Amino acid sequence: MSKVITKDNEQILQIYNRLKETLMRLESILKDNTPTLNGHRYMNDSELANYLKVSRRTLQEYRNNGILPYYQIGGKILYRESDIEELLEKNRQEAFQ
Known part of the structure; x- marks a missing residue:
């Protein structure tokens, strides 16, 4: 006898939740x-x-x-974005040791 699969079936619910x-x-x-525009990202x-x-x-x-x-x-x-990263790197301060 074949089994009818409904939307309440546990496997169907698991698949639905994974897709969600x-x-x-x-x-x-x-x-x-x-x-990107010409390889650059802008913010x-x-x-x-x-x-x-x-x-x-x-x-x-x-x-x-x-x-x-x-x-x-x-x-x-x-x-x-690359200008901002460059600016941040230029102004980076090393921590005291």
Whole structure:
């Protein structure tokens, strides 16, 4: 006698839950993914402020004081990720031993 598989079957529920978890992971990856332009990634004010744990106003001060390189297209400010990484590396301080 053959067995009818329904949506309440334990194996079907496990498969459904695994697919749901996979979809959530993919959505998270896509949300955090920044597309590249000529091999460079760019961040906006909000993304960089969150990354550096500073306010957007602080970023504006850094721009005004020539500390932070940026691109301005119309009213939109963009920061090249590699420029930020280079700036952070240049300003890195060794810990005291």
